[in-house]
Amino acid sequence: MGRLVVIEGVDGAGKRTLAQGLTDVVTERGGTVARLAFPRYDDDVHAQLVRDALHGRLGGLGESVYGMGVLYALDRRAAADEVRDLLRHHDLVLLDRYTASNAAYGAARLRQDADGEFVRWVWELEVDRFGLPVPDAHLLLRVPAEVAAERAARREREEADRARDNYETDAGLQRRCAAVYEGLAERNWLAPWRVLDGTSTVDHRAVVDALEQAVAG
Ligand SMILES: Nc1ncnc2c1ncn2[C@@H]1O[C@H](COP(=O)(O)OP(=O)(O)OP(=O)(O)O)[C@@H](O)[C@H]1O
Numbered sequence: 446m447g448r449l450v451v452i453e454g455v456d457g458a459g460k461r462t463l464a465q466g467l468t469d470v471v472t473e474r475g476g477t478v479a480r481l482a483f484p485r486y487d488d489d490v491h492a493q494l495v496r497d498a499l500h501g502r503l504g505g506l507g508e509s510v511y512g513m514g515v516l517y518a519l520d521r522r523a524a525a526d527e528v529r530d531l532l533r534h535h536d537l538v539l540l541d542r543y544t545a546s547n548a549a550y551g552a553a554r555l556r557q558d559a560d561g562e563f564v565r566w567v568w569e570l571e572v573d574r575f576g577l578p579v580p581d582a583h584l585l586l587r588v589p590a591e592v593a594a595e596r597a598a599r600r601e602r603e604e605a606d607r608a609r610d611n612y613e614t615d616a617g618l619q620r621r622c623a624a625v626y627e628g629l630a631e632r633n634w635l636a637p638w639r640v641l642d643g644t645s646t647v648d649h650r651a652v653v654d655a656l657e658q659a660v661a662g
């Protein structure tokens with residue numbers, strides 16, 4: 446049975462880049478890695494509705510924090526069997542965002558913290574009610590919101606189809622979200638958290654070593 450590891454962080458923190466770096470190290474060492482990124486815009490109708498809402502195309506739905514939370518969660522619910530199957534066939538299943546993203550962004554939108562009602566609701570919905578696979582570990586890429594925003598803006602200029610959405614252009618939301626993530630990590634919410642400094646080059650070998658030790662220990 447493989448390990449389920451989730452990468453979290455604000456928009457532009459470098460999650461996709463970290464996922465690729467960790468994948469390279471694990472495969473170099475002979476292991477197998479499967480990756481998913483949530484929302485699954487290419488595969489799931491709930492994720493496609495999320496995208497519409499994030500770009501202001503679903504009327505008032507995007508305003509509803511709980512409504513958005515349900516759509517994100519339904520995308521994961523639809524992926525749950527696939528995640529379980531991937532865990533049976535790979536050493537590492539690496540997720541770019543998962544349940545903690547819902548907790549962090551929703552709480553930040555409602556100006557709550559990691560002990561707030563919204564974070565509890567996400568756990569009740571996604572873990573207790575939907576029975577989603579629980580991660581073995583979270584990796585939080587800690588990056589000042591300004592740095593992440595600059596990276597996201599640069600990526601928007603450089604890559605086609607990467608126009609920033611309503612969350613990505615909201616600097617206050619990104620700052621509050623970074624604070625909620627810190628609270629989730631302090632509490633080891635849902636699973637253990639390891640915080641990585643995303644402002645400099647991440648040592649991918651050291652991260653994989655630490656994950657392997659955590660599994661062995
Ligand atoms: N450690 C780093 N130092 C400098 N630039 C980085 C670093 N990691 C990623 N970047 C750059 O920052 C930009 C955003 O990175 P990436 O796409 O990995 O972020 P992300 O967290 O997956 O973003 P999003 O959540 O918005 O999809 C990219 O242009 C990437 O090359």
Ligand SMILES: Cc1cn([C@H]2C[C@H](O)[C@@H](COP(=O)(O)O)O2)c(=O)[nH]c1=O
Nearest residue numbers: 456483484517542543546547550551612
């Ligand atoms: C999975 C998930 C994501 N979000 C937020 C985080 C981002 O701002 C957007 C879209 O994600 P992307 O990585 O930029 O494609 O949605 C969320 O609030 N809840 C979630 O479960």
